[in-house]
Amino acid sequence: DIQMTQSPSSLSASVGDRVTITCRASQSISSYLNWYQEKPGKAPKLLIYAASNLQSGVPSRFSGRGSGTDFSLTISSLQPEDFATYYCQQSYSSPWTFGPGTKVEIK
Amino acid sequence: QVQLVQSGAEVKKPGASVKVSCKASGYTFTSNYIHWVRQAPGQGLEWMGVVSPSDGSTTYAQKFQGRVTLTRDTSTSTVYMEMSSLRSEDTAVFYCARVIIRTGGRGFDHWGQGTLVTVSS
Numbered sequence: 001d002i003q004m005t006q007s008p009s010s011l012s013a014s015v016g017d018r019v020t021i022t023c024r025a026s027q028s029i030s031s032y033l034n035w036y037q038e039k040p041g042k043a044p045k046l047l048i049y050a051a052s053n054l055q056s057g058v059p060s061r062f063s064g065r066g067s068g069t070d071f072s073l074t075i076s077s078l079q080p081e082d083f084a085t086y087y088c089q090q091s092y093s094s095p096w097t098f099g100p101g102t103k104v105e106i107k
Numbered sequence: 108q109v110q111l112v113q114s115g116a117e118v119k120k121p122g123a124s125v126k127v128s129c130k131a132s133g134y135t136f137t138s139n140y141i142h143w144v145r146q147a148p149g150q151g152l153e154w155m156g157v158v159s160p161s162d163g164s165t166t167y168a169q170k171f172q173g174r175v176t177l178t179r180d181t182s183t184s185t186v187y188m189e190m191s192s193l194r195s196e197d198t199a200v201f202y203c204a205r206v207i208i209r210t211g212g213r214g215f216d217h218w219g220q221g222t223l224v225t226v227s228s
Contacts, residue, residue: 034214043218050212098152
């Protein structure tokens with residue numbers, strides 16, 4: 001199975017800050033990397049697919065990059081509604097494993 | 108609009124089985140694979156398996172092989188997840204999610220609302 005790691009596990013930031021979360025795969029997954037946002041009591045929401053493609057309806061302050069084993073999600077200017085937990089996921093091979101998540105909290 | 112609507116919360120005793128449904132609407136049911144994801148309280152997301160609505164073929168995570176069965180009913184556009192031999196550590200929210208395939212990638216673009224399964228004696 002492909003293992004996914006994320007860093008940091010949590011971070012505190014202020015509205016307007018630029019935030020970057022990293023994700024690493026245990027082997028190359030090409031660009032088969034997705035990012036999801038999860039808020040308490042809600043289903044996850046797809047933000048980025050294929051490493052760098054913005055899902056329809058997602059604000060442009062979210063961006064993704066990377067390929068192979070190293071990826072990142074950047075929020076260019078953190079908004080109040082962005083405080084949530086973010087997960088990366090590889091869809092290169094079964095099982096489609098998730099990272100452990102990064103919780104973005106208000107400073 | 109695309110919707111995945113799951114069945115309601117369940118409370119089960121250890122050793123019992125549970126069957127959760129996921130009814131799809133707003134798109135051609137047989138066009139997109141449906142995956143299941145588990146989330147224990149306060150924990151992360153765990154991929155369980157996938158079912159093809161068109162031919163019923165399945166793939167399971169090794170952890171759930173033999174204890175989880177995914178099926179589909181094309182007449183009602185519904186996918187089912189059945190888990191047997193429940194134990195307390197299976198207490199979790201279970202999600203169904205639709206896969207969308209785009210150039211160079213594939214992800215879960217629509218999710219059910221989640222079904223809480225509580226296993227308690």
